[in-house]
Amino acid sequence: MGRKFCVGGNWKMNGNKAEIAEIVKTLVAGPLDPNTEVVIGCPAVYISYVRGLLPATIGVAGQNSYKVAKGAFTGEVAPAMLKDVGADWVILGHSERRQIFGETDDLIGEKVAHALAEGLKVIACIGETLQERESNKTEEVVFRQMSVLSKYVKDWTNVVVAYEPVWAIGTGKTATPEQAQAVHSVLRKWLVDNVSQAVSDSLRIQYGGSVTAANAKELASQADIDGFLVGGASLKPEFVQIVNAKQ
Ligand code: PGA
Secondary structure, three states, rough: OOOOEEEEEEEEOOOHHHHHHHHHOOOOHHHOOOOOOOEOOHHHHHHHHHHHHOOOOEEEEOOOOOOOOOOOOOOOHHHHHHHHHHOOOOEEHHHHHHHHHHOOOHHHHHHHHHHOOOOEEEEEOOOOOOOHHHOOOHHHHHHHHHHHHHOOOOOOEEEEEEOOOHHOOOOOOOHHHHHHHHOOOOOOHHHHHOHHHHHHHHEEEEEEEOOHHHHHHHHHOOOOOOEEEEEEEHHOOHHHHOOOOOO
16 A cells, blocks of 8 residues: 655644754754655744755645635735745644634635645644544544545545544543544545545545654554654654654
């Protein structure tokens, strides 16, 4: 199947130039597994700074972009602008965008479609809340999110899906490898039934939610986990060990 392991660091709204220089030092020192693709999602204003500091082998991502190329959208950033300052990726549909900023499945789908059309690669995030999990709605929720996404994505080549249970994000409560694998595996089955066998075989599905150096290896050993989207730990030296979890 040959899905290349892919680890994203999601710095969220953290860092300044001095702190970024320190984090980058640990990434440059690595060493990082050359068989793992690494992407750093930094605040948009730091993209060109981060791009200038990181080796070309590490990708840089924005954490949001709007659904059209330009216009009267005060405060928004277009994918072409992210590209222009050095990003090759954008993270879209993160649960913080969904929950804090009220982004809907369709808005996220439109953003994904436009970012792909502009030539960015996309990490598209999905995941259920604790309440949804406890009422046995996990599959219903992630299938709905995938189904809306699939209305907007015609070619999945440049898409990575990040399955991030909301209850595991920033809480220190990681999904167990079995819980994560179970969802990844039904997502793959959903892709067979609703997209194609080829996309199911090739689409990388990351796990996100309190990934640390301590739990990364076991999660990485699961058949359908193709990488991670890492928040808190991506700001720390242990991110190197997470990148190398497949070794
Ligand atoms: P966390 O965040 O690793 O801090 O839980 C993950 C994410 O929000 O992508």
